[in-house]
Every structure is written in structure tokens, then in C-alpha cells.
Amino acid sequence: MIAVDLDDVTKTYRGKHGAKRVFENLSVRFPAGSAVGILGTKGSGKSTLIRLIGGSTLPDRGRIRRQGLVSPPIANTRAYHASLSGRENIHFVARVNGLDGPTASAFVENFTGLGATLDQPLSTYTRESRARFLFAASYALPFDVYIADEALFGGSGPFRERCAALVQARRAQASFIFATRSPQMLRRFADIGGVLHDGQLQLFDRVGDAIRTFLALDKATPQSDDTLEEDDEVDEERDLDEPFGPLE
Amino acid sequence: MVDNVFFDHGDDRRTRHATLFDGFRTQARVIAALMLREIRLRSIHSRLSYLLAFVEPILQLVMMMTIFTLIGRRPDFGTSLLLFLGTGIMPFFLFTHVSGRCTGAIRASGLVRALTAVQPIDIMIARALLETATLLIVAVMLFSFIYATGVREAFPIQPIVAIQGFAATALLGIGVGLINGVIGSFFRLWAVIYGVASRSLIFLSGVFFVPDLMPPGIRYVLSWNPLLHGLEWFRSGFYLTYPTLTLSKSYLIGFGVASLLIGLALERVFRSRLI
Numbered sequence: 001m002i003a004v005d006l007d008d009v010t011k012t013y014r015g016k017h018g019a020k021r022v023f024e025n026l027s028v029r030f031p032a033g034s035a036v037g038i039l040g041t042k043g044s045g046k047s048t049l050i051r052l053i054g055g056s057t058l059p060d061r062g063r064i065r066r067q068g069l070v071s072p073p074i075a076n077t078r079a080y081h082a083s084l085s086g087r088e089n090i091h092f093v094a095r096v097n098g099l100d101g102p103t104a105s106a107f108v109e110n111f112t113g114l115g116a117t118l119d120q121p122l123s124t125y126t127r128e129s130r131a132r133f134l135f136a137a138s139y140a141l142p143f144d145v146y147i148a149d150e151a152l153f154g155g156s157g158p159f160r161e162r163c164a165a166l167v168q169a170r171r172a173q174a175s176f177i178f179a180t181r182s183p184q185m186l187r188r189f190a191d192i193g194g195v196l197h198d199g200q201l202q203l204f205d206r207v208g209d210a211i212r213t214f215l216a217l218d219k220a221t222p223q224s225d226d227t228l229e230e231d232d233e234v235d236e237e238r239d240l241d242e243p244f245g246p247l248e
Numbered sequence: 249m250v251d252n253v254f255f256d257h258g259d260d261r262r263t264r265h266a267t268l269f270d271g272f273r274t275q276a277r278v279i280a281a282l283m284l285r286e287i288r289l290r291s292i293h294s295r296l297s298y299l300l301a302f303v304e305p306i307l308q309l310v311m312m313m314t315i316f317t318l319i320g321r322r323p324d325f326g327t328s329l330l331l332f333l334g335t336g337i338m339p340f341f342l343f344t345h346v347s348g349r350c351t352g353a354i355r356a357s358g359l360v361r362a363l364t365a366v367q368p369i370d371i372m373i374a375r376a377l378l379e380t381a382t383l384l385i386v387a388v389m390l391f392s393f394i395y396a397t398g399v400r401e402a403f404p405i406q407p408i409v410a411i412q413g414f415a416a417t418a419l420l421g422i423g424v425g426l427i428n429g430v431i432g433s434f435f436r437l438w439a440v441i442y443g444v445a446s447r448s449l450i451f452l453s454g455v456f457f458v459p460d461l462m463p464p465g466i467r468y469v470l471s472w473n474p475l476l477h478g479l480e481w482f483r484s485g486f487y488l489t490y491p492t493l494t495l496s497k498s499y500l501i502g503f504g505v506a507s508l509l510i511g512l513a514l515e516r517v518f519r520s521r522l523i
Binding site: 054055056057058060066069070072076078079081083084088092093095096097098 | 274277278280281282284285288289292358359360361362363364365366519520
């Protein structure tokens with residue numbers, strides 16, 4: 001069974017400094033029921049790949065087929081509106097996907113212990129409750145495939161640990177595709193390892209092989225030292241600092 | 249695994265191949281969700297603020313009535329000035345509101361490719377349908393009110409004709425709205441330009457006059473305006489003897505369908521760049 005199938009995908013980004021071809025004729029099949037962790041250095045196209053899979057950017061050429069429901073990237077805020085309450089935002093995402101909203105918001109309420117805060121506008125949330133809300137809400141709906149760009153779990157203190165346990169629980173029920181720069185994350189959460197390099201994705205049945213390949217590539221590229229030093233927390237925080245989308 | 253397909257309905261949608269019907273069902277679900285969200289977002293400050301959407305067109309009509317009564321204007325047709333203006337202004341508002349609200353729809357929603365299931369076209373359609381539904385409620389309220397004041401003609405003598413006219417005007421609004429939606433996501437200024445242009449149509453669409461009573465030369469020029477035909481169609485449902493020499497239903501529907509197809513084609517061509 002295939003969860004997501006990328007067939008001959010080409011993607012070019014038009015940036016300020018001209019066009020950059022991120023992928024050319026990329027074909028990958030992500031198996032259903034396993035967690036695929038993708039390693040890649042900065043600028044290797046990890047985020048683009050996750051966005052292509054989630055449909056938040058479209059390929060120039062090629063097809064992307066999804067079996068079942070694919071989640072928005074974990075802790076992504078784009079679907080949420082700052083002036084709507086946490087509960088209303090969850091219900092909207094549930095409704096769009098044809099899933100049960102009240103069950104999901106009840107789960108978030110229990111899991112985060114946010115209580116009455118859940119009925120307040122998202123813009124009033126504190127940093128910690130915002131993080132808790134984003135991660136719990138991401139796993140509250142029964143998607144078939146969860147995707148993540150760097151941030152798989154978050155929050156602080158005991159919540160952080162419970163959130164990591166929640167990821168493990170979801171791994172038993174659904175497929176995962178996540179991109180990261182940290183080999184540690186692969187060891188913890190992946191069944192299958194992948195290395196993204198030069199616009200091609202190589203999958204390894206053993207996570208250890210993926211990590212070895214990645215580290216070898218990483219040594220070969222000179223600028224990569226500082227990127228490894230950076231903790232995945234940095235990217236996580238970057239995601240959380242994003243506003244909840246425009247206010248009308 | 250095979251057993252699951254038969255016994256577990258939860259697994260059904262994962263294993264079965266998607267059909268065209270599934271596609272429509274998904275789209276309907278997405279559009280309904282977007283409409284509910286839009287209503288909620290418009291009533292952020294107070295639960296009652298969505299009422300403004302209903303009150304606003306009526307207030308504009310009241311203003312117009314006041315001015316016309318002050319200058320002693322008599323209706324071009326029938327005995328009630330309120331009904332004559334009402335039957336003109338409702339299709340006019342329907343068209344300008346539906347086509348105009350689509351212009352900034354994609355950007356305003358903040359949902360550009362935030363969720364796999366939500367496509368830009370759904371955002372535009374959701375706004376257009378919500379606006380149509382709002383105007384339908386306003387129209388029912390308005391004509392019930394006029395009826396209550398003793399004008400028996402406010403209940404359309406040919407309800408089907410009035411409904412057809414309303415629907416055809418909505419089709420035109422949605423078609424032009426889709427084109428606006430695509431243009432609007434490239435040029436922010438388009439909302440302003442189109443807003444001014446569409447509002448000035450009020451003088452060319454027969455809100456204040458009966459096209460058939462105009463001189464032939466003017467009538468010919470006016471007849472190119474598709475919205476005028478929407479008004480004529482709608483109005484002819486209310487008055488039994490309303491002159492409909494100018495009215496061309498096929499022109500209105502043809503214009504509506506053509507703009508709908510152009511809108512859909514533009515959306516397809518620029519899909520990856522719509523903001």
C-alpha cells in the first residue's frame with residue numbers, strides 16, 4: 001500500500017535571485033503504515049518536499065497522488081484564524097476534512113488542560129498555551145498521513161514528553177512523513193530513513209543507513225557545520241512565532 | 249485487510265477509489281465549511297453583526313426612496329415607487345455584491361493552500377454562494393415588508409419568472425466573480441476599480457427606468473448590458489403587463505455561462521499562482 005506517490009515531479013522556485021530548480025523528475029513512493037524520516041541539509045528542499053506532499057505548493061510538472069487524508073504540517077498555523085477560538089478553528093479543519101470536530105476539540109481540551117482558554121480567540125493565547133494547542137490540535141484529527149517539517153512535537157516540561165508519546169501512539173495508527181536535520185529525530189520516530197540530496201530522495205529500509213549516508217554527505221559539504229549545531233528547537237520556534245494568518 | 253474493506257466503514261474512504269461523486273461531495277463539504285467560517289468571521293465583534301449584511305442593502309433602498317419621494321418622482325411602472333425601485337435594486341445588489349465580494353476572497357480568507365482539501369476556487373464559490381443566500385433572504389424580507397404595507401403586487405404574480413430572473417442574475421454574478429477573483433489576486437487595486445465600475449452600472453441597468461420606454465437608440469446601447477436583462481427578467485415576474493421587448497434571456501444566460509467558463513479557465517491557468 002502506498003500513502004503518497006510522487007510521480008515525475010518537477011518544481012522550480014521563482015525567488016528574488018532568479019529561478020531555482022528544487023526538484024527535477026523526482027519520483028518517490030511513501031509506503032502506508034510506516035514513518036518516513038527525511039534527512040537533508042539546509043536548502044536541500046526538505047520544506048518544499050513536505051509542502052508538495054501536503055498540497056500547499058503545486059508542482060510545475062508531474063503528479064502527486066494521496067491515499068487517504070493528509071494532515072496539514074504539524075503545528076502549522078496557516079489554517080487557523082487569530083480571531084477565532086481554538087475550538088472553532090479545530091471544528092473548521094475537521095469540517096473541511098469530513099471529520100468529527102467535537103471529538104477532536106474534546107481531545108485537545110483533555111490533552112492540553114487548556115480548559116476555558118480553548119474558547120478564547122487564538123490571538124490571546126500565551127506562548128506556551130499556543131504551542132500546546134498547535135501540537136495537540138495537529139494530532140487530534142484522525143488523518144491517514146501526518147506530515148511535519150522539523151517540528152514533530154513541542155511544548156515544555158511534562159507536556160513535551162506526553163506530546164512525544166502522542167506521536168508514538170499516532171505512529172501505530174497512521175503513516176508519517178517528516179523532514180528534519182536531526183539524525184536523533186530519525187532514530188526516535190522513523191521506521192524508514194530518507195536522504196534528500198541534489199534534488200533526489202533516497203529511501204533506506206534501515207534508519208541507520210540513512211543517517212550514515214547523511215553524515216557522509218554532510219561532511220563533504222563545507223558550510224554544513226553550523227547547521228548541524230543548530231537544534232531543531234530553532235525551527236520549531238520559528239513555526240510558533242508565525243502569526244495565525246491575516247486578520248480581516 | 250480485505251475484511252476491513254467490507255466491515256469497517258471507517259476504512260472505506262481509504263481503500264476505495266475516488267469517484268466523481270466523491271469529488272462533488274468533498275467539494276460541497278468544503279464549501280459549506282468555508283461558508284460557516286465566513287459567517288462566523290463577519291460576526292466577530294458581536295453575534296448580531298451579520299445582521300448588518302441584511303440591513304445594509306435595505307438602508308440604501310430607504311435612502312433612495314427618501315430622495316425620490318422628496319423630488320416627487322413617480323414610478324415608471326405600476327403604482328408603488330418602493331416596489332418599482334425594490335424590484336430593480338435587488339437584482340442589482342445581487343450582481344454587484346456577489347461579483348464584488350469574490351474579488352478579494354482568496355486573500356481575505358488567509359487559507360491559500362493551508363489545507364489540502366481547500367482550493368482557491370472553493371473559497372471564491374463559498375463567498376459567492378453566501379452572498380447569493382444573503383441577498384435571497386434580504387429580497388424575501390423586503391418584498392414581504394412591501395406586501396405588508398398594502399402593495400399586493402409585492403407578491404410576484406409569476407413567482408417562477410421572478411425566481412428564474414434572480415437565478416440567472418446570480419449566475420452572471422458568480423461568473424463575473426470568478427474572473428474578478430483571479431484578477432484580484434494579482435492586482436489588489438482591482439477591487440476598487442471594479443467596485444466603482446460596477447456601482448455606476450446602477451444608472452445603466454434600468455433600476456430607475458423601464459428600458460422599453462426609452463428611445464430606440466438608447467435602448468439599443470443599454471441592451472448590451474447583461475445586468476439590465478437580469479432586472480427585466482426579475483421585474484417581469486412581478487408585473488403582469490410589464491413590457492419586455494428589450495429582454496433577451498438567452499443573452500443574459502449566454503453571458504453568464506461564458507463568464508463562468510472564462511473564470512474557470514483563468515483559475516485553471518493561474519492555479520499555482522493564485523494568492
